[in-house]
Amino acid sequence: MVDRLRRLRPRLLRLLRLLRRLRRFVPRSVRARATFAATAVVTLALGGSSVALLAVLHTNLLRTARDSAVEQAGKVVELASREHLPPVLSPRGGASVWVLDADGKPVAATPDLLFRPLAAPPAPKLPGPHAPVPPAPVPHAPGPDNGLLPYPSGEPPLMLGPRIHDRRQQVITLSVTGPDGPLTVHAAASLRDVDAAGDTTGTALAVGVPVLVLLVAAVTWRVTGRALRPVEAIRAEVAEITGHDLHRRVPVPHTGDEVARLAVTVNATLDRLEDAGLRQRRFIADASHELRSPIAVLRTQLEVALAHPDPELWPELLADALEDTVRLQDLAADLLLLARLDAADPVAVELLDLTALFADALAARTADRIPVTAQLAEGAQVLGNRTWLTRLLTNLVDNAQRYATSRVKVQLALQGPLVVLEVSDDGPGIPAADRERVFERFTRLDDARSRELGGAGLGLAIARDLAGHHGGTLSAEPARTGARLVARLPKAGAEQD
CATH class of the missing domain: 1.10.287.130 (Signal transduction histidine kinase, dimerisation/phosphotransfer (DHp) domain)
Incomplete structure (x- = not known):
């Protein structure tokens, strides 16, 4: 097996090289490739269908001819088994039938296989008074073993014609023993109709299939072109768009x-x-x-x-x-x-306990203007970056410290598969129309006060990006007094659960 694969390897390599060369002749455009593919598929399908049709047609016609020969031979066999056969068989179908005895001599045949005497020649002109009279022709009298069949009622005998030697026939041979002794019945169905039907069908397919393939190619080319015309318009428009034409x-x-x-x-x-x-x-x-x-x-x-x-x-x-x-x-x-x-x-992530992380971060804030009240639930674990999550809490608390009057509250809770961080204050709050705008970069709702307090308008934008990088969200939500910012982060192991 290994030796055989080794022998086949050079042939496979040559085939691969040939395929690579043929790739250069494959059209590049989508329109041409679609037309080529559709035409190739239709050509293969119609070619295979045409071959199958011709094969089925030929097989059916051969079967019909064979059935006709079998039927005619069967009728003659049935007749020969009961009585003497007449020299000339009555034609009952398209098959030709001839019967031979044990010595191979003809016994009976259908009329289309017999030589009949020619018509009498025209009468010769009467000779002149000095012209000699031609002698009358002497007819040849056939012997008993010359292969001629006697006519009934004493008519001249008949001889089998050359049609039985036609090769384009479906021949059936049967044997029977009857009053005439052992006989061999031959029935031949001509295949000229089969050939004619095959030639006609082949000619029709040879003309129709190329026309149909060309029609499919033309329709595919046109339809594909119309379908791709908007794509070309899109490509041309995009090609003209620059950084100044967005x-x-x-x-x-x-x-x-x-x-x-x-x-x-x-x-x-x-x-x-x-x-x-x-x-x-x-x-x-x-x-x-x-x-x-x-x-x-x-x-x-x-x-x-x-x-x-x-x-x-x-x-x-x-x-x-x-x-x-x-x-x-x-x-x-x-x-x-x-x-x-x-x-x-990419940043390094690890399994973090937000309860301990936020407790340490809040404990380190000793210079806050307003003390922070914290309620941190146990078991709040997430996968994230320690520095970025600490920065998330710091930005939210700094924002609350900047605007709070007397209270800043931090809550950490578990809600199903989420860890929820909420930072609220009792300051002026955030109007409903500005709850999304506050997360835009360099956005200040009170510009003069923000500059005085040292804010650049980046804290909440950074906090939202940090929450998004951890697969969470940050939003400003309604509150009775002041502002209420809520961050929701996926809990560690929530997807596995």
Whole structure:
């Protein structure tokens, strides 16, 4: 077996090389490939069907001819078994029948197998008075063993014709013993009708199949072209769209098919790209504005310190400069974290107990303006990054500390497959119309107060991205007083349960 596979290996390699060469002749466009595939399939199907049709037709006609010969031979056998056969058999079908005795001499035959005497020649002209009279022809008298069949009623004998030697016949041979002794009955059905039917059908198929294949190719080419015309329009429109033309959209055909859905999807993608571009430009403008303000203040403080080298003013100037430097550092850290979240860089995750993690994070907050009240349920375990989940809690508590009047409350609870973190305060709250807008970057509902308290409008945006990277959500929900921010994270092992 191994030797045989080794011998076949060169042939397989040659076949693979041949197939690779043929790939160069395969059309590249979808329209041409679809037409080629449809034409090839129809050609194979019609070719196979034509061959099968001709085979079935030939088989049925042969069976019909054989049945006719068997039927005629059976009738002669039945007649020969009862009585003497007449020399000339009455034709009862399309088959020719001849009967031979034990010595192979003809006994009976159907009329189509017999030689009849020719018609009498025309009378010769009378000779002139001096013309000799031609002698009369002497008819040949056949002997008893010359293969001639006697006519009934003393008529001249008949001789079997050459048709019994025609090869395009279906011949059936039967034996019978009757009053004439042992006889052999031959019945032959002509196959000329079979050949004629096969030739006619083959000619019709030879003409019809190519015409039908060409028709299928033309229809496929036209239908495919019309179907792909919207795709070409979409491609041309997308090719012309640049970073400055994201407002343009591709045409949507009214067909409601896959091409229409493709156009809708492309337009939706362009909507997202345009929105991303707008948000990026707005983010760059806001970041530049946020960075310009503390840098300008820091520069002013340094210029004042240089212009007034009074040692008594330096502590105040240095304290203000340090505050602005810390603000710049925090803003740069927030921008770097947002860039990392947008890039979806992988981070290390582990099984964390949020109860212990949040308790430690809240215990470390010793300089809060308002003490934090915490209610942390036991068994709140999630898969996540320790630093990012701590930052999530810190941003929510910082936001509450910025606006609270006298109360900041943190609750950690279990709700089915979710771990729910809720941070609330008794501040002015968030209007219902702004509960989504507060999560946009550099968004401040009270711009003057936020700048005074040191907020850049990135804390809640970062918190929502952190919750989303852990498979959770963050939303601002209604509250009786103040603001209420709720983060929902999947509990560890919830999918396995």
